[in-house]
Amino acid sequence: MTTTEKSNGATGYGVAAKIPASAHPMAGEPKEIASNINYHVRYSPHFSAFKFEPEQAYYATAESVRDRLVQQWNETYLHYHKVDPKQTYYLSMEYLQGRALTNAIGNLNIQDAYADALNKLGHKLEEIVEQEKDAALGNGGLGRLASCFLDSMATLNLPAWGYGLRYRYGLFKQRITKEGQEESADDWLEKFSPWEVVRHDVVYPVRFFGQVEVQPSGFRKWVGGEVVKALAYDVPIPGYKTKNTISLRLWEAKASAEDFNLFQFNDGKYESAAQLHSSAQQICAVLYPGDATENGKLLRLKQQFFLCSASLQDMICTFKERKVGKGSWKWSEFPSKVAVQLNDTHPTLAIPELMRLLMDDEGLGWDEAWDVTTRTIAYTNHTVLPEALEKWSQAVMWKLLPRHMEIIEEIDKRFMEMIHSTRPDLESKLPSMRILDKNPQKPVVRMANLCVVSAHTVNGVAQLHSDILKSELFADYVSIWPTKFQNKTNGITPRRWLRFCSPQLSNIITKWLKTDQWVTNLDLLTDLRKFADKTDFQAEWESAKMANKQRLAQYILKVTGVTIDPNSLFDIQVKRIHEYKRQLLNILGAIYRYKKLKEMSPEERKSTTSRTIMIGGKAFATYTNAKRIVKLVCDVGAVVNNDPEVNSYLKVVFVPNYNVSVAEVLIPGSELSQHISTAGMEASGTSNMKFSLNGCLIIGTLDGANVEIREEIGEENFFLFGATADEVPQLRKDRENGLFKPDPRFEEAKQFIRSGAFGSYDYNPLLESLEGNSGYGRGDYFLVGHDFPSYMDAQARVDEAYKDRKRWTKMSILSTAGSGKFSSDRTISQYAKEIWNIEECRVP
Numbered sequence: 001m002t003t004t005e006k007s008n009g010a011t012g013y014g015v016a017a018k019i020p021a022s023a024h025p026m027a028g029e030p031k032e033i034a035s036n037i038n039y040h041v042r043y044s045p046h047f048s049a050f051k052f053e054p055e056q057a058y059y060a061t062a063e064s065v066r067d068r069l070v071q072q073w074n075e076t077y078l079h080y081h082k083v084d085p086k087q088t089y090y091l092s093m094e095y096l097q098g099r100a101l102t103n104a105i106g107n108l109n110i111q112d113a114y115a116d117a118l119n120k121l122g123h124k125l126e127e128i129v130e131q132e133k134d135a136a137l138g139n140g141g142l143g144r145l146a147s148c149f150l151d152s153m154a155t156l157n158l159p160a161w162g163y164g165l166r167y168r169y170g171l172f173k174q175r176i177t178k179e180g181q182e183e184s185a186d187d188w189l190e191k192f193s194p195w196e197v198v199r200h201d202v203v204y205p206v207r208f209f210g211q212v213e214v215q216p217s218g219f220r221k222w223v224g225g226e227v228v229k230a231l232a233y234d235v236p237i238p239g240y241k242t243k244n245t246i247s248l249r250l251w252e253a254k255a256s257a258e259d260f261n262l263f264q265f266n267d268g269k270y271e272s273a274a275q276l277h278s279s280a281q282q283i284c285a286v287l288y289p290g291d292a293t294e295n296g297k298l299l300r301l302k303q304q305f306f307l308c309s310a311s312l313q314d315m316i317c318t319f320k321e322r323k324v325g326k327g328s329w330k331w332s333e334f335p336s337k338v339a340v341q342l343n344d345t346h347p348t349l350a351i352p353e354l355m356r357l358l359m360d361d362e363g364l365g366w367d368e369a370w371d372v373t374t375r376t377i378a379y380t381n382h383t384v385l386p387e388a389l390e391k392w393s394q395a396v397m398w399k400l401l402p403r404h405m406e407i408i409e410e411i412d413k414r415f416m417e418m419i420h421s422t423r424p425d426l427e428s429k430l431p432s433m434r435i436l437d438k439n440p441q442k443p444v445v446r447m448a449n450l451c452v453v454s455a456h457t458v459n460g461v462a463q464l465h466s467d468i469l470k471s472e473l474f475a476d477y478v479s480i481w482p483t484k485f486q487n488k489t490n491g492i493t494p495r496r497w498l499r500f501c502s503p504q505l506s507n508i509i510t511k512w513l514k515t516d517q518w519v520t521n522l523d524l525l526t527d528l529r530k531f532a533d534k535t536d537f538q539a540e541w542e543s544a545k546m547a548n549k550q551r552l553a554q555y556i557l558k559v560t561g562v563t564i565d566p567n568s569l570f571d572i573q574v575k576r577i578h579e580y581k582r583q584l585l586n587i588l589g590a591i592y593r594y595k596k597l598k599e600m601s602p603e604e605r606k607s608t609t610s611r612t613i614m615i616g617g618k619a620f621a622t623y624t625n626a627k628r629i630v631k632l633v634c635d636v637g638a639v640v641n642n643d644p645e646v647n648s649y650l651k652v653v654f655v656p657n658y659n660v661s662v663a664e665v666l667i668p669g670s671e672l673s674q675h676i677s678t679a680g681m682e683a684s685g686t687s688n689m690k691f692s693l694n695g696c697l698i699i700g701t702l703d704g705a706n707v708e709i710r711e712e713i714g715e716e717n718f719f720l721f722g723a724t725a726d727e728v729p730q731l732r733k734d735r736e737n738g739l740f741k742p743d744p745r746f747e748e749a750k751q752f753i754r755s756g757a758f759g760s761y762d763y764n765p766l767l768e769s770l771e772g773n774s775g776y777g778r779g780d781y782f783l784v785g786h787d788f789p790s791y792m793d794a795q796a797r798v799d800e801a802y803k804d805r806k807r808w809t810k811m812s813i814l815s816t817a818g819s820g821k822f823s824s825d826r827t828i829s830q831y832a833k834e835i836w837n838i839e840e841c842r843v844p
């Protein structure tokens with residue numbers, strides 16, 4: 001036996017050695033694909049060619065897919081260059097791409113050939129895809145939305161690109177210990193990412209600090225300080241069943257060789273010699289560095305500016321390149337070639353940076369530069385929570401970006417002048433409408449105000465949210481610019497969130513609709529309504545859901561050691577842990593349920609609906625109350641799951657390290673999902689759409705996109721409870737006035753925790769937040785107590801509905817059938833038409 005065979009067994013290189021290793025970048029046949037994979041095993045020298053275990057097989061497979069993507073992507077780029085259409089550039093500090101392999105071969109429509117090819121090489125595709133680490137360059141919904149949007153832009157053949165940062169470490173990894181959540185660095189680039197292509201020819205200088213000089217010509221110029229290089233890494237984004245492959249360009253910060261002080265280094269002063277190198281490396285080191293310290297705040301601001309400056313320089317470079325040889329051109333044409341979308345306020349600095357580049361580098365006057373900038377930039381708001389609206393200290397901004405602060409002051413001054421001269425009726429509102437808050441205690445720049453004043457369009461992400469923006473947050477601006485405000489209800493990509501994550505259900509849908517066109521035209525799902533009562537359709541539907549539940553049960557056993565019963569109702573809440581999302585309401589409900597089960601006789605228990613409650617999500621490392629909620633869920637699970645009297649009727653599981661890949665297992669296996677935020681606080685939510693699309697019923701409040709989901713699927717298929725957004729302010733006032741009367745069930749649940757039933761951990765700070773009538777962190781700001789009784793009533797309706805399987809299955813089918821509106825293809829078409837003014841540009 002050779003060494004190779006010994007160390008690698010049946011899946012070792014022994015099998016692969018029989019397949020020729022030759023490059024076939026555009027291979028379509030399994031034989032050629034296998035050869036191409038083998039080519040990468042041998043000639044992409046990342047690993048020893050004699051190792052061919054799943055990990056090596058994954059990298060070689062991914063590289064073989066990348067070959068094809070690079071080809072399509074070059075063709076796309078050349079085509080855009082030739083046609084020179086107007087193009088959108090999506091600026092986002094976050095992308096939650098998840099894994100790329102299943103998505104890429106699915107979009108390229110070569111999954112069967114790849115499965116076959118890997119078989120020939122002694123591997124299974126399902127096992128190989130599991131080797132990939134998630135690219136988690138984002139936090140939650142906002143980052144995942146950006147990734148769904150890229151998929152739709154590519155699929156719709158739209159000339160559009162994404163820009164972001166190449167964080168060395170993505171969103172932290174979450175482990176559950178006895179103390180609760182523990183964070184560690186997410187080393188997604190530990191080996192390397194086969195999906196990125198470094199572009200050594202795409203590099204721009206980005207300056208920080210320094211000062212402003214007046215040139216002899218009278219122009220102002222930003223000089224001095226430190227200059228860092230932005231280096232491009234391109235990630236190809238394939239569209240579904242189209243040649244069009246667009247780019248997610250991620251910037252990495254690098255210092256120049258000139259910044260390395262060889263003299264100092266040879267003098268033994270190693271740290272100071274490489275100071276600029278390490279300060280450059282800090283910029284892209286982590287996603288959301290802690291901002292409790294001044295240093296932390298400065299670093300975040302640096303990250304934001306770094307993204308904006310590099311991306312705008314790149315857009316201007318492309319714009320000029322495409323003008324070469326086409327005769328004379330004017331800067332006023334820029335907005336007819338470039339649309340910039342700001343994903344929340346994080347990339348707001350694109351506004352003063354575009355002004356600076358146009359005025360100081362290109363020599364435009366203020367008015368012309370302002371006209372170009374405001375016709376180019378559009379802004380999406382993703383939250384109304386005051387603590388999440390970005391405000392930067394003016395002092396920090398003056399230090400880091402002196403020229404930009406001059407420009408922001410000028411925008412602010414001109415805005416005030418405009419109000420003085422045209423809208424004296426708004427004078428009294430000016431202090432809160434201004435961009436600069438001159439509060440002497442803490443002068444700040446309000447980034448959202450800068451966006452509203454400068455962008456040609458401002459949009460919210462669900463109808464209710466957009467209405468709240470117009471009637472509350474940005475109300476004062478609406479009469480100045482009545483047509484500036486729009487709604488674009490979020491969406492999700494049906495490829496990742498149904499076609500690929502639930503192949504069995506997808507196949508049933510295709511079989512009954514007699515077409516797979518729904519994958520790109522999700523409205524076709526409405527036709528499923530016709531079959532909602534049909535017994536054979538229902539049976540197929542149930543068996544696909546059951547297979548997904550079994551897969552989920554296996555996963556839960558693997559990661560938590562808890563056995564769950566696929567015949568119980570799978571009830572899931574997965575999202576970032578935040579008090580407004582009210583995971584606390586969920587767990588208090590579970591605690592009450594547990595207590596009631598304990599009080600029942602064995603006979604009584606038999607008539608209840610068995611449930612498995614799964615909760616998952618990450619708590620921001622410094623958000624102590626969120627971490628206490630995680631701990632409480634884990635402690636409740638430890639007691640309930642080990643209580644032989646009731647654990648066949650109730651299980652409570654905390655699902656660790658929730659991310660895109662975990663979602664792809666959880667969502668298809670879900671039957672009930674909880675979207676229970678305090679009304680008016682969740683801008684949209686997008687996981688609600690994913691669950692609904694997968695035939696999962698929603699228990700929820702009238703918040704964000706829940707409102708529209710309920711409209712689409714029918715109110716009889718939605719378990720509604722809780723106060724409405726317009727009732728919330730009065731309810732808070734009533735509480736302040738001592739008018740709140742707690743429900744006895746709510747008191748009982750809290751008392752059960754206090755009794756020590758779930759251990760000795762100090763839950764008082766958490767419970768205290770629900771007590772009192774007002775005060776910081778008290779007075780139940782999120783109305784858990786107010787909504788508890790109607791929540792429990794809605795849960796009782798769920799239990800009843802689940803007992804009638806035929807009815808439940810029908811509701812499940814109608815959920816999927818009504819989810820057509822929530823395709824990100826619809827959302828992106830609306831952005832393209834109503835905000836960006838761009839059109840399809842299909843690669844022939």
Ligand code: 26V
Nearest residue numbers: 141142145382383385388461682683684685686
């Ligand atoms: C950020 C922070 C940071 C400080 C602590 C409190 C807090 C609360 C919320 C946020 C959210 C920032 C923006 C965001 O991620 N919004 C989410 O965007 C999704 C896509 O539009 C949307 O579906 C979610 O409802 C919205 O929360």
